[in-house]
Amino acid sequence: MPELIAKTALAGKKLVVAGTTLAEIDHGAVRSIAPYPGQELAVGQALLPLGFGFPAVNSFAEKDGALIAWAGREQAFLIGADCPDLGGLAAVTDQSGGWVSLSLQGPLAVEALARYVPMDMRLAAFPVGAAARTPLYHMSMVLMRVAEDGFRLMLFRSMARTAWHEIEVALKTLAARAA
């Protein structure tokens, strides 16, 4: 059988504007885990060998390159790790090709996102370690705060270039205004 080569949505694109970096992340495998009713604790137990359990609402956790993010009501995304056998405990679907992951890091990150995200982005309301389902412009997104000035974004792969364009415009506008 021919070996198929997985390509990311933006071929590892990277942009630096006034010290703020927007870059595509190759997220590897993405698995949606939706525990069956009452099975959330058992799913958390099964995930423990990875170094984390099932994430609390509005949070994410990382361990040795693997990441788990809350992705909605009774749903989480396991990223960059093999999913343990959750047969009978949860509905697991492969969504690796359905999303694009971006990293946005630097002094303009918060202000750039504030142009599109209708959410309180202040540290007190959205601290490091928090995850949220909230739109970027009109695009569905999983947003994670990895640092005070650093974010990880997941958007539908079909909208990767639109999302990139919007963030690029915001970064360049903010940089131009400051100059």
Add this chain to the structure above:
Amino acid sequence: MRIPCPLCGSRDRREFYYYGSEDYLKRPSDQGSIDDLDNQLFLRDNPAGVTRDVWYHEAGCGAWMVVTRNTVSHEVLGSELVAKKKGA
């Protein structure tokens, strides 16, 4: 206008889809009369004051919720997950 999602917290109204009266969750029994069904589908109270509606956190966590608000003062009083309601 901001709506408290029981999961996500206080969010902008633009993230939500409005469905309609909480009555939609109160399906009459299959054994009931045609009037019960007519009432559930078509007849709505129009209260000046506290009202309860079904909303969907469309651009957020994807949860359905019942939001209690006051149509006179515009105060939003709270919300609860439909999935947590008994029998829903």
